[in-house]
Amino acid sequence: MGAVVDAVSDSEAMKPAQARIAVAAIFLVNGTAFASWVPHIPTVQQKLALSPGVLGLALLAIAIGSLISMPVAGWMVARHGSRIVALVAGSLYCAVIPLPLLAPSLPALVAALVLFGMFNGAMDVSMNAHGVAVERLIGRPIMSSLHAMFSIGGIIGAGSAVVLLPLGVSPIAHVGVIALLGLAVMLATARFLLPHAVDSGGDGAHFVLPRGRLLVLGAMGFFILMTEGAMGDWTAVYLRLDLGAEAGLAAAGFAVFSATMSIGRLTGDRLVTAFGPVAMVGWGSLVAAIGLGGALLLHDPLAAILGFGLVGLGLANIVPILFSAAGRTPGMSPGAAIAAVTTAGYSGFLAGPPMVGFAAEWIGLPGALGILAVAVGAMAAFAKLLDR
Numbered sequence: 001m002g003a004v005v006d007a008v009s010d011s012e013a014m015k016p017a018q019a020r021i022a023v024a025a026i027f028l029v030n031g032t033a034f035a036s037w038v039p040h041i042p043t044v045q046q047k048l049a050l051s052p053g054v055l056g057l058a059l060l061a062i063a064i065g066s067l068i069s070m071p072v073a074g075w076m077v078a079r080h081g082s083r084i085v086a087l088v089a090g091s092l093y094c095a096v097i098p099l100p101l102l103a104p105s106l107p108a109l110v111a112a113l114v115l116f117g118m119f120n121g122a123m124d125v126s127m128n129a130h131g132v133a134v135e136r137l138i139g140r141p142i143m144s145s146l147h148a149m150f151s152i153g154g155i156i157g158a159g160s161a162v163v164l165l166p167l168g169v170s171p172i173a174h175v176g177v178i179a180l181l182g183l184a185v186m187l188a189t190a191r192f193l194l195p196h197a198v199d200s201g202g203d204g205a206h207f208v209l210p211r212g213r214l215l216v217l218g219a220m221g222f223f224i225l226m227t228e229g230a231m232g233d234w235t236a237v238y239l240r241l242d243l244g245a246e247a248g249l250a251a252a253g254f255a256v257f258s259a260t261m262s263i264g265r266l267t268g269d270r271l272v273t274a275f276g277p278v279a280m281v282g283w284g285s286l287v288a289a290i291g292l293g294g295a296l297l298l299h300d301p302l303a304a305i306l307g308f309g310l311v312g313l314g315l316a317n318i319v320p321i322l323f324s325a326a327g328r329t330p331g332m333s334p335g336a337a338i339a340a341v342t343t344a345g346y347s348g349f350l351a352g353p354p355m356v357g358f359a360a361e362w363i364g365l366p367g368a369l370g371i372l373a374v375a376v377g378a379m380a381a382f383a384k385l386l387d388r
Helices: 002-048 052-079 082-098 108-139 142-168 171-188 212-242 247-275 277-297 301-315 318-325 334-386
Strands: none
Touching: 002 052, 002 082, 002 108, 002 142, 002 171, 052 082, 052 108, 052 334, 082 108, 082 171, 082 334, 108 142, 108 301, 108 318, 108 334, 142 171, 142 247, 142 318, 212 247, 212 277, 212 301, 212 334, 247 277, 247 301, 247 318, 277 301, 277 318, 277 334, 301 318, 318 334
C-alpha cells in the first residue's frame, strides 16, 4: 500500500516538473521564432525597395500589434487560462512567421508585421502567466531560467541563419523550417501544461490599468526595458563615434551585454532563492547603474565594454522578477496583471532608443545614456515592493 502511495506521490510531483519543461519550451520557441525573422529584414527591404525610414516605420507595426494584443491577451488568460491562450497564440505565431518574407508590397508587409506583433504579444503575456502559475505550484523561483530559454532561442534563431544561408538555403526555407519545428514543439507541450483550474489564477479583475503597486511595477519595467532597448541600439554607436573604437570592437559592446544577461538569467533562479527578489532587484539596479556610469565616465573602449557587461548582468533578472511579482498581485488575475506590466515595459523598450536619440541631440550621447544610468539606479529604491 505504501508503495502505491509513493508511486502516486511521485506522479503528482512530476506534473509541475513537466509543466516547467513545457513552458520553458514555449519560451524557447518564442525566442527562436523572433530571431529567425531578424536576419532577413535586409532581404525584405531590398525586395520591396524600401528606404531606411520607410522600413523603420514598417517595423513599428510589430510594436503596434503587440501593444494592441497584450491587454486583450491578459483578459483572455483570466477568462480561459494561460494554457489555451499560450497554445493558440504560439501556434498562430509560428504560422505567420513566413508572411513578412512573402509580402509582395509595403501594405502587405505592414499587415503581416501587425499579425506578427499581435501573436507575439499574446504569446508573451500568456507564457509569462503560465510561468508564474508553474512557479507558484513548484514553490521556488523559475522565471529567470524561463527568460534564459528565450535568450537561447534567440541564439538558435539567428545562429541557424548564419549557418544555413551560406549553404544556399533560401530565407523562406529557413523561416519555414523554424515555423514548422516551432509548431511541432507547441503541439508537443499541450499535454504537459497546467490545466485551466490551476493556471487561471482565480477570480481577480480580468482587465486592469496599472495602479497602486502595479503602477510602480509597470514604471520599473518601463525604465528597465527602456535601458535594454537603448543598449541594443546605442552601445556600438557610443563605442564607435564617441570613443573611436574599431568596428569589430564596437560590436563587442552589445555582444558582451547579451552574453552576461544570458549568464545572469541561467543562474538567476538560484540567486533569487538564496537572496530574495528585493536584494536581487536592489543590487541588480545598482550594478547596472554603476556599469553604465563607469562606461560613460572612464572614456575607454575596453572599460566601456566591461561596463556594458555589468549592465547586462545587473538587469538580467529584474524583468522576470517583476513579472513574477505582478502575477501575485492580490485581487487581480495574474494574466491581466502581467499584461499591464508587460505593456508598460514593452512601451519603454520601444521608446528607449528614440528617446535617447532625441536627448543626444541636446546633451550628447554620453549625457543621454547617463540619464538612463540614474533612472536604473533609482529602481533600487522601489525594490522593497517585491517583498513576498
